[in-house]
Amino acid sequence: MKGAHAEMTGGDAGSVGLVLGTAIPSLGDTSGEDPSDDAALVAAGYASLTALRGVAEDHRPEIQAVVERAVREASRLLSP
Amino acid sequence: MRILVTNDDGVHAPGLGALVRALARWAKEGGGHEILVVAPLANYSGASAAVGTVYEREAVGFRRIHIEGAEAIEAYGLDAPPALTVVVGAFGAFGPTPDLVVSGINLGVNVGRSILHSGTVGAALTAAQHGLRSLAVSLRSQPVPHQWETAAEIALRVIPAVAAAPPRTVLTSTCRRCRSTNCAGWCRGVSATPAS
Numbered sequence: 472m473k474g475a476h477a478e479m480t481g482g483d484a485g486s487v488g489l490v491l492g493t494a495i496p497s498l499g500d501t502s503g504e505d506p507s508d509d510a511a512l513v514a515a516g517y518a519s520l521t522a523l524r525g526v527a528e529d530h531r532p533e534i535q536a537v538v539e540r541a542v543r544e545a546s547r548l549l550s551p
Numbered sequence: 552m553r554i555l556v557t558n559d560d561g562v563h564a565p566g567l568g569a570l571v572r573a574l575a576r577w578a579k580e581g582g583g584h585e586i587l588v589v590a591p592l593a594n595y596s597g598a599s600a601a602v603g604t605v606y607e608r609e610a611v612g613f614r615r616i617h618i619e620g621a622e623a624i625e626a627y628g629l630d631a632p633p634a635l636t637v638v639v640g641a642f643g644a645f646g647p648t649p650d651l652v653v654s655g656i657n658l659g660v661n662v663g664r665s666i667l668h669s670g671t672v673g674a675a676l677t678a679a680q681h682g683l684r685s686l687a688v689s690l691r692s693q694p695v696p697h698q699w700e701t702a703a704e705i706a707l708r709v710i711p712a713v714a715a716a717p718p719r720t721v722l723t724s725t726c727r728r729c730r731s732t733n734c735a736g737w738c739r740g741v742s743a744t745p746a747s
Contacts, residue, residue: 472605472638472642473642474642475638475639475642475643475644476642476643476644477613477627477639477644477645483614483615484612484613484614484615485612485613485614485615485627486610486611486612486613487610487611487612487613487629487639487644488609488610489605489608489609489610489611489639490642491605491606525667526666526667526672526676529720529721533716533717534716534717534720537712537713537715537716537717537720537722538712538722540712540715541708541709541712541713541722541724544708544709544711544712545705545708545709545724547708548704548705548708
């Protein structure tokens with residue numbers, strides 16, 4: 472997706488218009504696509520193969536520091 | 552800081568209400584924080600990061616919602632799964648792009664392999680894909696009554712750390728009841744835990 476805008480249509484109801492982005496022209500806006508990424512390559516007629524890790528714990532040191540800070544803050548709440 | 556709140560249990564779920572009420576109080580006390588709720592109109596538990604059939608829809612309907620006890624908070628129920636609520640929020644459909652997405656409070660723990668399937672976590676991961684920081688919050692479904700306030704208070708304590716973290720940081724917090732001077736119930740404490 473490349474955009475979304477909300478509009479009230481009456482009373483408390485409304486509608487969010489979706490601007491779809493895609494590497495495939497028939498599906499939507501192709502501007503801004505990286506010509507080397509998987510979607511663009513498929514659109515250009517290639518097959519793509521990409522290794523995925525799925526949902527995994529974030530072990531980066533800078534994120535562990537965030538976790539430690541969060542634990543400290545939350546632990547204060549739980550201290551008797 | 553502008554915070555987008557969503558969930559997968561639906562905009563009328565008690566967990567979201569508790570979280571929004573806590574955030575509203577926090578924002579009022581702290582000043583300078585804006586809270587926006589864009590959550591699914593229906594229950595999308597287990598939807599992971601699904602956005603549904605977006606290529607068959609040119610628009611998604613929404614309704615303005617009033618959260619009991621937090622009537623001043625701008626809130627919308629969207630006819631869409633949790634991930635799509637985050638996508639439209641990230642694109643500024645309901646005002647400026649949020650700095651942080653908080654998803655929950657989910658009824659039921661989001662731990663181990665269930666993380667992959669959780670709509671609560673799916674929304675948080677979608678936020679990261681859009682360059683935002685996010686926090687998924689869940690509460691164990693037993694015992695009852697559910698102590699939403701415990702999970703909400705932990706979220707409030709964790710939010711500043713997430714907000715100060717690098718973009719695309721995603722944290723998930725799960726708890727049960729707690730015992731402290733601030734919370735009724737019980738909890739052994741907070742620990743950083745590896746995903747099982």
